[in-house]
Amino acid sequence: MNDFTFLSPTRLVVGRDAEKETGKWIKEYGGTTVLVHHDSGFVKQNGFVDKVIDMLKADGLKVVELGGVVPNPHLSKVYEGIELCKKEGVDFLLAIGGGSVIDSTKAIAMGLPYEGDVWDFFIEEDGVPHDVPTKSTPLGVILTIAATGSEASNSCVITKADENLKRFCDNDINRARFAIENPELTMTLPPFQTACGIIDIMSHSFERYFTPEKENDILTDYLCEAIFHTCMDCGRILMKDPENYEARASIMVASTLSHNGLTGMGRTGDWASHFIEHELSGEYQSVTHGAGLAVITPAWMKYVYKDNMDKFIKWATRVMGVSMDYGDPERTVLEAIDRLELFFLSLGVPTKLRDVPGVEDLDEEVMERMAKRVRVVHEDGSIGWVRRLNTEDIVEIFKLAM
Incomplete structure (x- = not known):
């Protein structure tokens, strides 16, 4: 066995209706103004996103919404999210979805306190990234598909679509504060x-x-x-x-x-x-x-x-x-x-x-x-x-x- 350090700080909340406690967990981690990020797909169309937003508002939280995440999430959406969060004073991010939504949320969270281009964290020269994140806005996850493990990993993968470049940033700063896992939310997946x-x-x-x-x-x-x-x-x-x-x-x-x-x-x-x-x-x-x-x-x-x-x-x-x-x-x-x-x-x-x-x-x-x-x-x-x-x-x- 090699020497190693293991870190897994993400709180797992597993069970039926677990999403009903989302507001409690956001407030425990200091959130007051929340970006709800999703893909505008089934979880939006079936009313689940709106249900979560209503619950957050009932818990006294201000909510800002941004949909439109695509598979292999695009850098352009990350830029859009950073600007929206700055404008609205967002201090906590909530991903509702799977790996693509979570990774987009992670990238926004890294880019929000950063003065440069968030893409600096993803590109390298001679194996050395242009920059390394030192701060990130707190985020949580309501998981709707079991796949990437991004809900508790330190990894974030983003695609620069105009160059067909798919790159990752692995850093413990990416880890979500909590991941809410209600298995019933995955039952309608194709x-x-x-x-x-x-x-x-x-x-x-x-x-x-x-x-x-x-x-x-x-x-x-x-x-x-x-x-x-x-x-x-x-x-x-x-x-x-x-x-x-x-x-x-x-x-x-x-x-x-x-x-x-x-x-x-x-x-x-x-x-x-x-x-x-x-x-x-x-x-x-x-x-x-x-x-x-x-x-x-x-x-x-x-x-x-x-x-x-x-x-x-x-x-x-x-x-x-x-x-x-x-x-x-x-x-x-x-x-x-x-x-x-x-x-x-x-x-x-x-x-x-x-x-x-x-x-x-x-x-x-x-x-x-x-x-x-x-x-x-x-x-x-x-x-x-x-x-x-x-x-x-x-x-x-x-x-x-x-």
């Missing part, structure tokens, strides 16, 4: 959104489970495996019974625990699949992050598994239920990857790029453009820790994903 959320949750722990060969922490392996089993068991249940409260609750909490740092304690996360997918959904902004991960993650596995065979065999046998083939260990791993793809397909999510709507024009030239744009990690310009991947490797992974 099956595809539920499925993409489950894949995203699994991926956050895949990135922490598959580590450099020398790292082998027993406790954290079991924590990751618990997330995998939960997602697969509950995913199968929810495809048949979308209103199953226990499965919805388990998936919601799994989302939070998979990305609040718990499953990465004492180890080096790989994150190559996420970095590669960020370029895919940056180039093709209609691609849902979880759908992108469904094609990139198995392709990455096929490309790197030999670099940590022991860990891939452990996952194959303990999670995917493959019987160990001592005469051909590689067959064991490849069978597990096949089973993972079959699980994704059973959720209704494609596992090949050629089947993903909106990326039909993907050719090698586009692959190379995306590969060259990936945010590098190492001084040699590569990404990943299981295996260091250069531009040519990333192109090969895109080809495997076709």
Whole structure:
């Protein structure tokens, strides 16, 4: 186990009607004028946003509303939110939605007290960000989709749409003060959104489970495996019974625990699949992050598994239920990857790029453009820790994903 520091200050409030206490929690953290941020979608159309606003006003809070967040949230909306908050004297932000809304809210929260351009926190030169946030406006979350784990993570991902750039800022200053999780709010999600959320949750722990060969922490392996089993068991249940409260609750909490740092304690996360997918959904902004991960993650596995065979065999046998083939260990791993793809397909999510709507024009030239744009990690310009991947490797992974 590597040395580590673990921080997860976000208060989780889980249960039926948990959103009714939102005003209490906002006031506990000093909020008086609240930005309610959302995507103008179903939660607005079905009256839920207005219901929350009415409750906040009844609790004596001033409310400012801003909708319009899109998947792969845009920097332009962040700028709009910063200006609105400055104008209205906002001192607390409330995200109602999933990862895109939460990340947009986080970026506004960072940009509000900052004198420069909030994009400075997301762009780098030679691996060094232009600036690092030191202050952020307090924020809370009412979660309506279990997926990104952004409700308790330190990460914020924003897209500069005019340049097809999708970049992140990881900083503990991003963590929400509270996350309200009422599983009933996720029961009306379309099956595809539920499925993409489950894949995203699994991926956050895949990135922490598959580590450099020398790292082998027993406790954290079991924590990751618990997330995998939960997602697969509950995913199968929810495809048949979308209103199953226990499965919805388990998936919601799994989302939070998979990305609040718990499953990465004492180890080096790989994150190559996420970095590669960020370029895919940056180039093709209609691609849902979880759908992108469904094609990139198995392709990455096929490309790197030999670099940590022991860990891939452990996952194959303990999670995917493959019987160990001592005469051909590689067959064991490849069978597990096949089973993972079959699980994704059973959720209704494609596992090949050629089947993903909106990326039909993907050719090698586009692959190379995306590969060259990936945010590098190492001084040699590569990404990943299981295996260091250069531009040519990333192109090969895109080809495997076709």
